[in-house]
Amino acid sequence: MSDLSKIYVVGIGPGEFEQMTFKAGKALEDCDVIVGYTVYVDLVKEHFPSKDFLTTPMRKEVQRCEMAFEEASKGKTVAMICSGDAGVYGMTGLMLEIGERYPGVTVENISGVSAVISGAGILGAPLIHDFAVISLSDLLTPWEKIEKRIESAAEADFVLCFYNPSSIKRNDYLEKACSLILKHAAKDTVCGIAKNIGRDEEQYSIMTLEELKDTRVDMFTTVFVGNSQTKVIGNKMVTPRGYKYE
Amino acid sequence: MSDLSKIYVVGIGPGEFEQMTFKAGKALEDCDVIVGYTVYVDLVKEHFPSKDFLTTPMRKEVQRCEMAFEEASKGKTVAMICSGDAGVYGMTGLMLEIGERYPGVTVENISGVSAVISGAGILGAPLIHDFAVISLSDLLTPWEKIEKRIESAAEADFVLCFYNPSSIKRNDYLEKACSLILKHAAKDTVCGIAKNIGRDEEQYSIMTLEELKDTRVDMFTTVFVGNSQTKVIGNKMVTPRGYKYE
Missing domain, CATH: 3.40.1010.10 (Tetrapyrrole methylase, N-terminal domain)
Structure with missing residues (x-):
C-alpha cells in the first residue's frame, strides 16, 4: 500500500x-x-x-x-x-x-x-465575556431561524458577532437584526464594525446600537454588538470580565 | 517627546x-x-x-x-x-x-x-453554523446568568462551546449545564470534548449529550455540544452548513 x-x-x-x-x-x-x-x-x-x-x-x-x-x-x-x-x-x-x-x-x-477573533482584536476587547456568532446570510438558513437566534442571544445578554451582515440582495438584514436586539437591549449599547480586517484599508468604528441600525455595511465587514456591560475606553470597545481593581 | x-x-x-x-x-x-x-x-x-x-x-x-x-x-x-x-x-x-x-x-x-477554534479543528467541524461560547466559571459571573445563557442558546439551536467546564470546586457544573440543554435538545445530540489542545497528550472524544452529562472533565478541556443537525462522520463531529450535493 x-x-x-x-x-x-x-x-x-x-x-x-x-x-x-x-x-x-x-x-x-x-x-x-x-x-x-x-x-x-x-x-x-x-x-x-x-x-x-x-x-x-x-x-x-x-x-x-x-x-x-x-x-x-x-x-x-x-x-x-x-x-x-x-x-x-x-x-x-x-x-x-x-x-x-x-x-x-x-x-x-x-x-x-477567524474574523470573530481578528475583528474583536481591532475593535478592542468585546469578547471578554460570553458571545454568540450568527451569520446573517439566509442563502442556506431560513431567516426565521436566524431571527430566533438573534432574539434569544440578545435576551440572554450575550455579546453578538455577525458574519455576512449584508450583500447586494440583502441590504436591510442588519437593520432588521438591530430592531430585534432593541427589544431587549438599550439604544446606547456599545457596538462596533470592523472592515477589511488584515487587508489594505482596514478600518473600524464604534457606535451605539441605534446608530448601527442605520449603518450600511458590506460583505467585508464583521459586526459586533456589546452586552449590557460593554463600554468605550479610548475609542475601543471593551466588555469587562469583572475583575476588581481601583 | x-x-x-x-x-x-x-x-x-x-x-x-x-x-x-x-x-x-x-x-x-x-x-x-x-x-x-x-x-x-x-x-x-x-x-x-x-x-x-x-x-x-x-x-x-x-x-x-x-x-x-x-x-x-x-x-x-x-x-x-x-x-x-x-x-x-x-x-x-x-x-x-x-x-x-x-x-x-x-x-x-x-x-x-482560541480554544473554540483549535478545539473545533480537532473534533472535526462543529462550528460550520451559528454558535455560542459560554464560560462555566462562576468566579466572576453569577451562576444564574450562566444558566440563562445556556438555556437560551440551547433553545435557539446554537452549537455550544464551553470554556472552563470544570475545576476542583465546581466538578458538577458541566452536568448541570447538560441537564439544562436536555430540556431543549435530544439525548443523542452529538457532543465532543477536546483535551490538552496543541500540547502533549492532545486527545478528543465524541459522544452523545446524555453521555456528556455523566462525563468528568478537567480545566484543560474544551466542550462542544452540537445543534440539532450535527452528525458524526468517521469519528468526527460535523455540523452541516446546508450545501446540496449527492
Missing part, C-alpha cells in the same frame, strides 16, 4: 500573510496544489509562486471540494484554503462530508484566526 | 509553537520582557531564551497587568502573553481598562487561535 493522499484544509487568517500560523505556512510550503476561492488564492499566490493553483468562484463550494479530492487522488498533496478559519462557516465541514467518498484521502484541518 | 512605550498583548494559540501566528512570533522576538501566567510563559521560554520573563500565578491578573505597564513605563517593550487569543476571556480587556492610568503606553493586540 502506498501512503495515503493528503489534503490540508487551511485557515489563512484575516488576510495579511503575517496573521497566518507557522503551521499554515508550512502546509502551504509542503503542498503541490493550492485550491480555493479566487479572492483567497490571490492573497497567498505571491508567497508561494511555484505552486499550482486551482480556483472556483463563490457558490461553487461543492465543485471546489471535489476538485481538491480529485487532485489528491492523483497522488498530489493539496491545500484547500479558506480566509479566517476553515472550521467557522468554512470548508472543513463540506470537506469531511464529501471525503466519505474518498476513503484513501486523509483530511487535516489547520486552524486560523 | 520620546516614542511611546509599547505593550503587545499576544495570543500564543493553543500551546504548540507552530500554532502561533507569524505576527505573534515577531512580537515576541521584538520585545524585551515577556509577562504572563506561569504555565504559558513556560510554553514559550525555550524559543526566546534571551528575553526577561515575569510571571504571576492564577487569580493575580490585575497585578500581572500592572507589572506589564510598569515595565513599559521604564522604556521596555513588553509582550503580555495569553494562551489561545487574548481577546477571548483573556487579558486584552483588563489591559485596556488599566491602560487608562498609563496614557504614555500604547497597547497592541495580536490575535491568536
Whole structure:
C-alpha cells in the first residue's frame, strides 16, 4: 500500500500573510496544489509562486471540494484554503462530508484566526465575556431561524458577532437584526464594525446600537454588538470580565 | 517627546509553537520582557531564551497587568502573553481598562487561535453554523446568568462551546449545564470534548449529550455540544452548513 493522499484544509487568517500560523505556512510550503476561492488564492499566490493553483468562484463550494479530492487522488498533496478559519462557516465541514467518498484521502484541518477573533482584536476587547456568532446570510438558513437566534442571544445578554451582515440582495438584514436586539437591549449599547480586517484599508468604528441600525455595511465587514456591560475606553470597545481593581 | 512605550498583548494559540501566528512570533522576538501566567510563559521560554520573563500565578491578573505597564513605563517593550487569543476571556480587556492610568503606553493586540477554534479543528467541524461560547466559571459571573445563557442558546439551536467546564470546586457544573440543554435538545445530540489542545497528550472524544452529562472533565478541556443537525462522520463531529450535493 502506498501512503495515503493528503489534503490540508487551511485557515489563512484575516488576510495579511503575517496573521497566518507557522503551521499554515508550512502546509502551504509542503503542498503541490493550492485550491480555493479566487479572492483567497490571490492573497497567498505571491508567497508561494511555484505552486499550482486551482480556483472556483463563490457558490461553487461543492465543485471546489471535489476538485481538491480529485487532485489528491492523483497522488498530489493539496491545500484547500479558506480566509479566517476553515472550521467557522468554512470548508472543513463540506470537506469531511464529501471525503466519505474518498476513503484513501486523509483530511487535516489547520486552524486560523477567524474574523470573530481578528475583528474583536481591532475593535478592542468585546469578547471578554460570553458571545454568540450568527451569520446573517439566509442563502442556506431560513431567516426565521436566524431571527430566533438573534432574539434569544440578545435576551440572554450575550455579546453578538455577525458574519455576512449584508450583500447586494440583502441590504436591510442588519437593520432588521438591530430592531430585534432593541427589544431587549438599550439604544446606547456599545457596538462596533470592523472592515477589511488584515487587508489594505482596514478600518473600524464604534457606535451605539441605534446608530448601527442605520449603518450600511458590506460583505467585508464583521459586526459586533456589546452586552449590557460593554463600554468605550479610548475609542475601543471593551466588555469587562469583572475583575476588581481601583 | 520620546516614542511611546509599547505593550503587545499576544495570543500564543493553543500551546504548540507552530500554532502561533507569524505576527505573534515577531512580537515576541521584538520585545524585551515577556509577562504572563506561569504555565504559558513556560510554553514559550525555550524559543526566546534571551528575553526577561515575569510571571504571576492564577487569580493575580490585575497585578500581572500592572507589572506589564510598569515595565513599559521604564522604556521596555513588553509582550503580555495569553494562551489561545487574548481577546477571548483573556487579558486584552483588563489591559485596556488599566491602560487608562498609563496614557504614555500604547497597547497592541495580536490575535491568536482560541480554544473554540483549535478545539473545533480537532473534533472535526462543529462550528460550520451559528454558535455560542459560554464560560462555566462562576468566579466572576453569577451562576444564574450562566444558566440563562445556556438555556437560551440551547433553545435557539446554537452549537455550544464551553470554556472552563470544570475545576476542583465546581466538578458538577458541566452536568448541570447538560441537564439544562436536555430540556431543549435530544439525548443523542452529538457532543465532543477536546483535551490538552496543541500540547502533549492532545486527545478528543465524541459522544452523545446524555453521555456528556455523566462525563468528568478537567480545566484543560474544551466542550462542544452540537445543534440539532450535527452528525458524526468517521469519528468526527460535523455540523452541516446546508450545501446540496449527492
